[in-house]
Amino acid sequence: xxxxxxxxxxxxxxxxxxxxxxxxxxxxxxxxxxxYHTTIEDRRAWSKILAAKGWxxxxxxxxxxxxxxDEWQVMIFEEECYLAGTPMVDEAGFKLCAPVIWTFGTDExxxxxxxxxxxxxxxxxxxxxxxxxxxDLASLSTRAVRDGDEYVINGTKIWTTDVHYADxxxxxxxxxxxxxxxxxxxxxxxxxxxxxxxxxxxxxGEGHSLNEVxxxxxxxxxxxxxxxxxxxxxxxxxxxDNERAYSxxxxxxxxxLARLKKLAHETGMIEDEGFALRVAEAEADLSALEFMTLRAxxxxxxxxxxxVGSILKIRGSELLQKLGGLQVEALGPYGAVVYPHGATNxxxxxxxxxHGVLADFMYRRAVTIYGGSNxxxxxxxxxxxxxx
Amino acid sequence: MDFALDEMQTMIKDSVARWAEKEYDFETRRKxxxxxxxxxxxxxxxxxMGWLGAGLSEEDGGLGGGAEESAILAxxxxxxxxxxxxxxxxxxxxxxxxxxxxxGARELVQAIAAGExxxxxxxxxxxxxxxLSHVSTSAGSDGSINGVxxxxxxxxxxxxxxxxxxxxxxxxxxxxxxxxxVAIDAPGVERKDYRxxxxxxxxxxxxxxxxxxxxxxxxxxxxxxxxxxxxxxLAAEGVGAMERAMWITRDYIKTRKQxxxxxxxxxxxxxxxxxxxxxxxxxxxxxYRALGxxxxxxxxxxxNLAALKVQLGKSARFVGAQAIQLHGGIGVxxxxxxxxxxxxxxxxxSVYGSGAQHLKILAKAIxxxx
Ligand SMILES: Cc1cc2nc3c(=O)[nH]c(=O)nc-3n(C[C@H](O)[C@H](O)[C@H](O)COP(=O)(O)OP(=O)(O)OC[C@H]3O[C@@H](n4cnc5c(N)ncnc54)[C@H](O)[C@@H]3O)c2cc1C
Numbered sequence: 207x208x209x210x211x212x213x214x215x216x217x218x219x220x221x222x223x224x225x226x227x228x229x230x231x232x233x234x235x236x237x238x239x240x241x242y243h244t245t246i247e248d249r250r251a252w253s254k255i256l257a258a259k260g261w262x263x264x265x266x267x268x269x270x271x272x273x274x275x276d277e278w279q280v281m282i283f284e285e286e287c288y289l290a291g292t293p294m295v296d297e298a299g300f301k302l303c304a305p306v307i308w309t310f311g312t313d314e315x316x317x318x319x320x321x322x323x324x325x326x327x328x329x330x331x332x333x334x335x336x337x338x339x340x341x342d343l344a345s346l347s348t349r350a351v352r353d354g355d356e357y358v359i360n361g362t363k364i365w366t367t368d369v370h371y372a373d374x375x376x377x378x379x380x381x382x383x384x385x386x387x388x389x390x391x392x393x394x395x396x397x398x399x400x401x402x403x404x405x406x407x408x409x410x411g412e413g414h415s416l417n418e419v420x421x422x423x424x425x426x427x428x429x430x431x432x433x434x435x436x437x438x439x440x441x442x443x444x445x446x447d448n449e450r451a452y453s454x455x456x457x458x459x460x461x462x463l464a465r466l467k468k469l470a471h472e473t474g475m476i477e478d479e480g481f482a483l484r485v486a487e488a489e490a491d492l493s494a495l496e497f498m499t500l501r502a503x504x505x506x507x508x509x510x511x512x513x514v515g516s517i518l519k520i521r522g523s524e525l526l527q528k529l530g531g532l533q534v535e536a537l538g539p540y541g542a543v544v545y546p547h548g549a550t551n552x553x554x555x556x557x558x559x560x561h562g563v564l565a566d567f568m569y570r571r572a573v574t575i576y577g578g579s580n581x582x583x584x585x586x587x588x589x590x591x592x593x594x
Numbered sequence: 595m596d597f598a599l600d601e602m603q604t605m606i607k608d609s610v611a612r613w614a615e616k617e618y619d620f621e622t623r624r625k626x627x628x629x630x631x632x633x634x635x636x637x638x639x640x641x642x643m644g645w646l647g648a649g650l651s652e653e654d655g656g657l658g659g660g661a662e663e664s665a666i667l668a669x670x671x672x673x674x675x676x677x678x679x680x681x682x683x684x685x686x687x688x689x690x691x692x693x694x695x696x697x698g699a700r701e702l703v704q705a706i707a708a709g710e711x712x713x714x715x716x717x718x719x720x721x722x723x724x725x726l727s728h729v730s731t732s733a734g735s736d737g738s739i740n741g742v743x744x745x746x747x748x749x750x751x752x753x754x755x756x757x758x759x760x761x762x763x764x765x766x767x768x769x770x771x772x773x774x775x776v777a778i779d780a781p782g783v784e785r786k787d788y789r790x791x792x793x794x795x796x797x798x799x800x801x802x803x804x805x806x807x808x809x810x811x812x813x814x815x816x817x818x819x820x821x822x823x824x825x826x827x828l829a830a831e832g833v834g835a836m837e838r839a840m841w842i843t844r845d846y847i848k849t850r851k852q853x854x855x856x857x858x859x860x861x862x863x864x865x866x867x868x869x870x871x872x873x874x875x876x877x878x879x880x881x882y883r884a885l886g887x888x889x890x891x892x893x894x895x896x897x898n899l900a901a902l903k904v905q906l907g908k909s910a911r912f913v914g915a916q917a918i919q920l921h922g923g924i925g926v927x928x929x930x931x932x933x934x935x936x937x938x939x940x941x942x943x944s945v946y947g948s949g950a951q952h953l954k955i956l957a958k959a960i961x962x963x964x
Contacts, residue, residue: 342852365923410933539745542790542941554788555798572926
């Protein structure tokens with residue numbers, strides 16, 4: 207065992223930080239740090255800046271246009287991006303769908319979808335969940351039926367984040383209704399195709415990122431199915447496994463903690479001993495979680511042999527909610543004030559740094575629900591490792 | 595001691611419940627919440643039914659009840675997440691006015707109970723941090739008021755304000771706080787209205803040389819009384835909101851199916867709901883305790899109320915959060931009811947001095963040898 211951190215990572219962090227200082231427009235950073243859902247304009251603009259630098263797909267292999275970083279560099283990059291206030295990028299496309307395409311797709315499929323994604327020209331949505339298939343995703347019922355060299359798709363997807371901005375949706379669909387997990391395929395759907403209807407769902411932070419997607423006789427070319435028919439469940443699992451080491455959302459937690467401290471200093475709440483103790487406790491949690499994340503990344507080098515992804519997900523999401531609650535509290539009498547999304551010059555009173563706090567706090571109730579709820583994660587830990 | 599409701603209490607409870615069921619379903623409330631957050635028609639009903647004076651003696655224009663009656667009403671209002679400022683007007687301002695002992699204030703209480711006027715208390719300041727005696731707004735010898743009050747809940751619907759202003763001493767002294775009645779549209783009063791997460795409305799109000807009528811030269815005791823009553827009613831509202839949120843969740847998990855069975859079959863969710871009920875009943879117990887001792891000496895009352903607020907905040911946050919959690923995705927949507935219970939319950943922890951600030955009051959008393 208040798209637990210010292212290689213100094214090359216500090217140098218890398220400096221490099222990223224220096225670049226961000228130059229490349230990230232100040233007004234864009236200010237908007238992001240308010241913590242409302244990112245606007246599509248900011249996303250587009252930032253994706254283009256990243257693409258020009260060659261850093262759009264930090265975790266992508268070199269051969270598909272990635273910078274060739276190791277996992278920890280990827281996390282350092284994300285941390286610095288979060289702290290600096292870069293807009294959210296197309297996570298569904300970059301982190302979830304792209305690895306499936308380059309692992310299981312044909313050369314033609316890779317060529318069709320990876321370059322436009324990397325260039326920031328196309329946006330993706332993730333269409334897995336359905337009204338009756340949430341935690342029990344394998345019970346999904348959207349059907350894809352082969353018709354000549356096309357598939358015809360019918361069904362309803364829900365909670366589809368940002369699909370109202372998307373050009374493409376990657377979906378799990380049933381191609382063999384008799385088999386359960388084995389009858390599922392991984393397909394790409396054109397979000398603008400005839401038969402696709404998108405209904406916005408407003409979240410309790412009064413923001414719009416969620417949607418319900420109705421697929422009514424939507425046709426896709428047969429070669430928009432990735433890999434083999436009826437094998438999509440395995441691809442979907444791979445996609446979720448890929449994200450495992452990142453599931454504590456360390457970069458987001460770090461940014462939220464940094465913002466909490468700033469806020470509490472600005473409002474004077476930090477003078478309150480009891481409050482400061484709770485912030486300190488959260489910070490201690492975060493430092494342990496950060497190291498657990500490193501262990502997860504070193505899984506193959508003996509870092510972990512336990513269900514680390516589930517533990518990271520549980521504690522990372524709970525921490526995020528705790529930090530959000532502390533931010534609301536730090537705002538004192540302004541904690542419950544609704545500040546409308548997007549900049550207006552007629553905002554209710556209260557410090558500007560607090561404008562997006564409530565909306566974010568509300569929306570983040572979801573972090574213990576999505577990505578495999580915390581109840582489901584605990585069951586995984588109990589069953590897979592403790593053999594209960 | 596008797597925990598059963600008497601005839602009049604039962605009548606109050608039933609009549610509010612009936613009204614709420616008919617007039618205050620979730621969709622109606624939702625429209626009101628994104629509209630102006632207030633209905634004159636509802637307020638008229640509250641006055642006609644005697645609800646605005648539920649906790650008042652008959653000579654003060656009430657039904658002859660006390661704090662218990664008011665709390666019973668507040669609990670029912672809590673179940674439907676009432677938007678109208680019942681608590682700020684009919685409890686906080688009303689009890690504060692009564693606490694002044696001023697003749698004109700007493701007449702005003704009757705007018706409030708009759709629904710003829712609405713008065714709210716403008717006391718909270720940004721730097722107060724839960725300290726009730728914090729007043730940096732000042733009043734000169736000519737009675738002109740200068741300063742800023744924040745989070746004045748219900749102010750957009752009020753015609754008069756009770757304003758606390760300092761005539762002597764330091765910002766947190768209990769003595770030297772005077773209370774004035776100021777017309778909402780008086781010269782030198784500037785109001786910025788806004789919406790709170792739970793759909794209620796509040797204002798930040800600045801006073802620049804505004805003139806008011808003095809109703810208490812030394813007003814801390816009246817403020818203390820007002821907030822004591824407001825806090826127990828807030829807890830009652832919280833109990834109502836928690837209870838309704840709990841049953842909504844119970845019904846939901848009994849119908850929602852995943853993995854081939856309804857969610858209520860999963861033991862972890864059963865236990866979670868058992869914890870929700872436990873939290874609810876802990877708060878209800880603390881509420882009853884505080885209600886029964888509302889008229890004891892103020893120092894003792896303060897500690898009872900602090901214990902209540904600590905429990906209330908903890909329970910409200912737990913029940914609200916778990917109610918959403920057990921719903922899954924649908925719980926975080928505006929179009930479904932449970933998220934709105936979460937908002938109200940979160941806000942209940944932060945208003946009138948947060949749970950954390952009240953915990954400090956308790957801790958200080960223990961350090962002082964209590
Ligand atoms: C903000 C947000 C964004 C999302 N984005 C996307 C997206 O982009 N694409 C997409 O496909 N999906 C997305 N989702 C969907 C998300 O993955 C689901 O919400 C999640 O899988 C839970 O499903 P559900 O909401 O149907 O809840 P349910 O599965 O109905 O669960 C309700 C409750 O029951 C519990 N429960 C369920 N089963 C069990 C069990 N066996 N044992 C114990 N407890 C159990 C759950 O933990 C939860 O508390 C998003 C969801 C949210 C809230």
